[in-house]
Amino acid sequence: xxDLYEKVMDVAKRRGFLWPSFEIYGGSAGFYDYGPLGTGMxxxxxxxxxxxxxxxxxxxxIETTLIGIESVFDASGHLKCFTDPIVVCKKCGEAxxxxxLLDGVRDxxxxxxxxxxxxxxxxxxxxGGELGDVEEYNLMFSTHIGPGSKRRxxxxxxxxxxxxxxxxxLLRFYGGKLPFGIVQxxxxxxxxxxxxxxxxxxxxxxxxxxxxxxxxxxxKHPNFDRFSSKRIPLLPAPNQIKGEDAVEMKLKDxxxxxxxxxxxxGYHIALCWDFLIRAGLxxxxxxxxxxxxxxxxxxxxxxxxxxxLTERFGWIELVGxxxxxxxxxxxxxxxxxxxLKVFCEYKKPKKKTIVDVRVDMGKLGPLxxxxxxxxxxxxxxxxxxxxEKDKIKVEVDGKTFExxxxxxxxxxxxxxxxxxxxxxxxxEPSFGIDRIMYTLLEHSYYEDFVEGEIRKVLKLRPKxxxxxxxxxxxxxKPELIDPAKKIVHEIRKSGFMCEYDERGFIGKRYRRxxxxxxxxxxxxxxxxxxxxxxxxxxRDTMRQVRVPMKEINKVVHNLxxxxxxxxxxxxxYINI
RNA sequence: GCGGCUGUAGUCCAGUGGCAGGACACAGGCCCCCCAAGCCUGUAACCCGGGUUCGAAUCCCGGCAGCCGCACCA
Numbered sequence: 010x011x012d013l014y015e016k017v018m019d020v021a022k023r024r025g026f027l028w029p030s031f032e033i034y035g036g037s038a039g040f041y042d043y044g045p046l047g048t049g050m051x052x053x054x055x056x057x058x059x060x061x062x063x064x065x066x067x068x069x070x071i072e073t074t075l076i077g078i079e080s081v082f083d084a085s086g087h088l089k090c091f092t093d094p095i096v097v098c099k100k101c102g103e104a105x106x107x108x109x110l111l112d113g114v115r116d117x118x119x120x121x122x123x124x125x126x127x128x129x130x131x132x133x134x135x136x137g138g139e140l141g142d143v144e145e146y147n148l149m150f151s152t153h154i155g156p157g158s159k160r161r162x163x164x165x166x167x168x169x170x171x172x173x174x175x176x177x178x179l180l181r182f183y184g185g186k187l188p189f190g191i192v193q194x195x196x197x198x199x200x201x202x203x204x205x206x207x208x209x210x211x212x213x214x215x216x217x218x219x220x221x222x223x224x225x226x227x228x229k230h231p232n233f234d235r236f237s238s239k240r241i242p243l244l245p246a247p248n249q250i251k252g253e254d255a256v257e258m259k260l261k262d263x264x265x266x267x268x269x270x271x272x273x274x275g276y277h278i279a280l281c282w283d284f285l286i287r288a289g290l291x292x293x294x295x296x297x298x299x300x301x302x303x304x305x306x307x308x309x310x311x312x313x314x315x316x317x318l319t320e321r322f323g324w325i326e327l328v329g330x331x332x333x334x335x336x337x338x339x340x341x342x343x344x345x346x347x348x349l350k351v352f353c354e355y356k357k358p359k360k361k362t363i364v365d366v367r368v369d370m371g372k373l374g375p376l377x378x379x380x381x382x383x384x385x386x387x388x389x390x391x392x393x394x395x396x397e398k399d400k401i402k403v404e405v406d407g408k409t410f411e412x413x414x415x416x417x418x419x420x421x422x423x424x425x426x427x428x429x430x431x432x433x434x435x436x437e438p439s440f441g442i443d444r445i446m447y448t449l450l451e452h453s454y455y456e457d458f459v460e461g462e463i464r465k466v467l468k469l470r471p472k473x474x475x476x477x478x479x480x481x482x483x484x485x486k487p488e489l490i491d492p493a494k495k496i497v498h499e500i501r502k503s504g505f506m507c508e509y510d511e512r513g514f515i516g517k518r519y520r521r522x523x524x525x526x527x528x529x530x531x532x533x534x535x536x537x538x539x540x541x542x543x544x545x546x547x548r549d550t551m552r553q554v555r556v557p558m559k560e561i562n563k564v565v566h567n568l569x570x571x572x573x574x575x576x577x578x579x580x581x582y583i584n585i
Numbered sequence: 586g587c588g589g590c591u592g593u594a595g596u597c598c599a600g601u602g603g604c605a606g607g608a609c610a611c612a613g614g615c616c617c618c619c620c621a622a623g624c625c626u627g628u629a630a631c632c633c634g635g636g637u638u639c640g641a642a643u644c645c646c647g648g649c650a651g652c653c654g655c656a657c658c659a
Contacts, residue, residue: 023595023610035632035649090659148659166659202657203586210658306659462621484617512612516620523620535618544619551620585619 013320017451018207020465024525026050026450026475027208039204039212041443046525049475049506051215051446054288055194057472058217058440061284068190068219069182073171075196076162082149084344085170085337087163091148150198150212164198169437172220173337176349180222187351187433188273190221194442206322208443215442221273222433224353225335228271236279237261242296243268243313255296268299270311274332277438281315281328288445289470291452294318297330308336310434317448327448328440335432342432354428365420366396372416384410388417449473453526467526468549470571474526477569478507481518483534485511493533496543496561503562505569523548529568531561544585547575554582 021027025044029036043051062068082088123143154160165171172179172191183189194217204210237260244255245268258268264275278297286292300312315328342349368385377384387403387410388396395401399414455466471477480497482489490511500507508527510518515532522530530546537543537558544553545564552575556564567573 019596029650032632032650036651038650086659199658204658205652207651459620460622464621481619483619486617489618514617514619514621516622518621519619520621532619546619553619 013451013454014207014322016456016465017447017454020454020467020524021047021450027447039201039210041208041211046475047446050449050469050473050526051442053473053475054442054446054449055215055217057288058194058284058442059192061280061287062192062217062219066190066280068192068221070192070194071172071175071179072195073168073175073193075165075198076152076154077165077170078154079161079163080344081170081174081341082163082166084340085173086340087149087166087170088147091166148199148201150200166199167197167439168193168195168216168218169220169337169439172218173341173435176222176338176341177347180351185352187227187353187431188221188223190219192217192219194218208447209322209325211443217440217442219277219438221277221436221438222351223273223436224351225431225434228273228332228434228436230272230276233261233264233272233276236276236283239279239282241279241282244296244298246299246301249298249301255298269313270332273436274311274313274330277330277436278313278315281330281438281440285315285317285327285445287470289449289453289468289473290317290445294452296324298324306331306333308334310334317444317452319448319451325444325448326441327444328438330438331436333435333437335434337435338432348430350430350432352428352430355426358425358427360423361426362421362423364393365422367418367420369416369418373412376412377410380405380408380410384412388412393419464520464523466523466548469526469528471528471569472571474528476506476508476522476525476527478505478529478531478565479518479522479527480507480509480531480533481515482511483515483532488538489533489535492537492543492558493531496531496533496558499562500565503566505565519546519551529565531565542583545578547578550575552579553585554578555585556582 018027024046026047028042028044030040030042031037059070063070079088126143149166150164152162152164154162172193179189179191195215196213197216198213201210201212204212239260240257241260242255243258243263260275260279263269264272269275269278285295294317296316297313298316300314305312310332312329312331314326315330316324317327318324338349366389368388370381370385373381373385383405384403387405388401391403396417396419400411401414401417402409402411449469450467453468455468457464478500480493482493494509497507497509512518519530528548532544532546534544541558542555543558543561544555546553564578
């Protein structure tokens, strides 16, 4: 018996949403192409995401390279942490984690492990045979930049690094102030060992990520009130350990009780929920699960995954929302030698007393000659009480120097400090677009029985439907075809994808459009010839209203952009 | 990566050493006054590579892909 995954993928493949890549050559696991309808729907999903994150939230979008140079992933930790050292037995061909064959080996380079493996005389644990060279298996796809093999490049395993490496310019773009956010939508690549589960685990996939840079000591959100009383199903780590299910919680309570670490994270959990629901996911099949301590990356302060319930795969991760703290920015600062910090002005300048220790070098110089500057430095580091003594003793390089209290002058003064430089923390919602696409298809898939026949429907939201409108003459007669084609032309001119179809019976055509999620079909009939009206049929209720042709553009516009629903149409126009 | 099962038109299935078939879908036409059901015609497939054989979709070996389990999944 076909499960829901099979039914959804059947429609997806047959009607042009998703196709396995390179099919004529037998395909390759972990790669999928989007067909015409899938591409249309994905574009609409991405543009809806931009609508929320770029327009409504005001975060600008950038586009950075898919290929990164070695330094980037050296700094980010992907080179080291995304790699397993592997050694293969020359005799039996078995592969082992090389560092696990050695005692107490951690965080050292591949050549060093190789040396240790060879010098320690470790043999194959399975057959006792001789081991080959230690090689790395890294989940990043690597390539070479330019001719020769000296300059290594990698396909990015996440879009985030392109944002971090542009931090200085982005900070300047935003006027040097926190908080600010930048988004990126694009491909990322992971050379998975054995991808399965269709588009759930791909080697090449699309991410939509926001990197929100915030002050480490201010994780309040100015618009928190917008969602504070929203109820969201949450599954905190302690509840998971006890084997409990998600519970609906007011966002405000979750943050106040410390279940969610802070307001910014809470706001973005709610915003993510809002996005996914408005995109058309089933609210009953959606929850936010907190990472367990052991699955959380070591740098993350808190992390929540938006998970959707699918029939075959159970709960799958669609979005990860993490507080990455200052890990990435600090790592790139260290590696690049740049000071990746933000100057944050205090609300009020702070008065600060500083103690200036001045040493009279005129006297010290002749006394200690070439050692005098070292002595002076040592004196400056002494505690205040020592400096007030008549004779000051200080030790430098194992020698004790004694100077008169008179050569040292301690000056206290008050200065105004306007602000401080801080390394921002990063809050990162990271969306897996392909997984959202699949889940939308599954959550939208619906079957009912009409007169003994299965009616397959994709209940996609009008704004995401790849073909949002179709025009169908009731019969393929010239007098009905002419006005139908005129309407198609009008709708296309106003900027909406519109399909025309005159094949076979009207009922069959409705079914074809139901299956690809077209929410509305316009039909011309004989009454059209009498009074210039057409019918609009609603996919989900199969009901119709009759609308004057001259209002079609307005109606289509409102229906597709979801400013009107079909209920409103039934109030406004003639129900049939 | 390891083990099990599977691979035939777009889809689902039959064919198990001797001309590759059906249903649905699709295309063209007829028909059709609102929900896949009528008629005619047409397009369309043996996963890839090697071997055995006079002859392989069928038997054997290898690869690839899919499903299930294990491993992997910062």
